[in-house]
Amino acid sequence: MNNSNRILEVASRTIGIEAEAVQSLQSALNQDFILAVEHLFQSPGRIVVTGIGKSAIIGQKWVATFNSTGTPSLFMHGADAIHGDLGMIQPEDTLIVLSKSGETPELLVLIPLIKDFGNVLIGVVANPDSYLARQSSIVIHTPVDREAEPNNLAPTTSTTAQLVIGDAIATSLLALRNFTPEHFARFHPGGTLGKQLYLRVKDLMIRHEKPAVSADATLQQVIVEMTSKRVGATAVTDNIGRLQGIITDGDLRRMLSRSQDLSGWDAGTMMTRAPKTIAATALAVDALALMRNNSITQLIVIDVDDYVGIIHLHDILQEGIL
Numbered sequence: 001m002n003n004s005n006r007i008l009e010v011a012s013r014t015i016g017i018e019a020e021a022v023q024s025l026q027s028a029l030n031q032d033f034i035l036a037v038e039h040l041f042q043s044p045g046r047i048v049v050t051g052i053g054k055s056a057i058i059g060q061k062w063v064a065t066f067n068s069t070g071t072p073s074l075f076m077h078g079a080d081a082i083h084g085d086l087g088m089i090q091p092e093d094t095l096i097v098l099s100k101s102g103e104t105p106e107l108l109v110l111i112p113l114i115k116d117f118g119n120v121l122i123g124v125v126a127n128p129d130s131y132l133a134r135q136s137s138i139v140i141h142t143p144v145d146r147e148a149e150p151n152n153l154a155p156t157t158s159t160t161a162q163l164v165i166g167d168a169i170a171t172s173l174l175a176l177r178n179f180t181p182e183h184f185a186r187f188h189p190g191g192t193l194g195k196q197l198y199l200r201v202k203d204l205m206i207r208h209e210k211p212a213v214s215a216d217a218t219l220q221q222v223i224v225e226m227t228s229k230r231v232g233a234t235a236v237t238d239n240i241g242r243l244q245g246i247i248t249d250g251d252l253r254r255m256l257s258r259s260q261d262l263s264g265w266d267a268g269t270m271m272t273r274a275p276k277t278i279a280a281t282a283l284a285v286d287a288l289a290l291m292r293n294n295s296i297t298q299l300i301v302i303d304v305d306d307y308v309g310i311i312h313l314h315d316i317l318q319e320g321i322l
Helices: 003-028 029-040 055-067 105-117 132-137 157-176 181-187 192-198 201-205 220-228 247-256 282-295 313-318
Strands: 048-052 072-078 094-099 122-123 138-141 212-214 231-238 245-250 277-279 299-302 306-312
Touching: 003 138, 003 157, 029 122, 029 138, 029 157, 029 231, 048 055, 048 105, 048 220, 055 072, 055 094, 055 157, 094 220, 105 122, 122 132, 138 306, 201 282, 201 299, 201 306, 201 313, 212 220, 220 231, 220 247, 231 306, 245 247, 277 282, 282 313, 306 313
Parallel strands: 048 072, 048 094, 094 122, 122 138, 212 231, 277 299
Antiparallel strands: 231 245, 299 306
């Protein structure tokens, strides 16, 4: 068998074994699973997740998912716990211990210490007859027939099962909390969804100066203003600053293509009257939609009726709002 065929055979076998293990996890969705989720939902404390080895790495992912979906959580490495990290446990916290065997030496030391704290202990374990299972307040069984690794040694199937059951718990809690996209965005302000729901026009327009000329400004004055402010456009305002129109670099190109005689041209002649505007407090994603719908790249920003600046399409795209 050549290397290509062997690679595909081993990879396919691995995926098949792990897929079967994930399917078998449905048997774990029993009354104990319901009891665990309901306890976590009703508990006023945090979730403290712990484990050893590869289970510890999966535990960190559990914590990241819990926190991002509104369930306050901490990770405590099983080896570090007995060297001071037990101090993070508060009386109302719930401990979740991840382990395949439930019999590792570190856990044999750690579990009695956890139980001395009096906290509820949820064991997530492949061996239902293990020490961890016997000592847990609630047991979530993650059955694993064998690891996907050919020698049945390296944690593969077992960690996949742990990962999936953690997602099942997190999404169940999410549903019970009526978690919405707005809630998700609150915990992910730097992500695309967070920016769509929170980033406002005023947060982007402050990067630019406020280009403006009077209606009687000459062509040269218009070009200087647009160039110096680097927005590709300028507002046209009256003598008390009220908005009258906008001139964009596109307007200038079209004007120059239509006329050879530029004498007598002023801002009032060149400007587009009644330009599209948007409130400074509007969402940046709404500004993007307005630009797209009108095939424009700049918007005049207003605060009530006052002209306060210009926002450019590039400012929004640079933030990754699509």
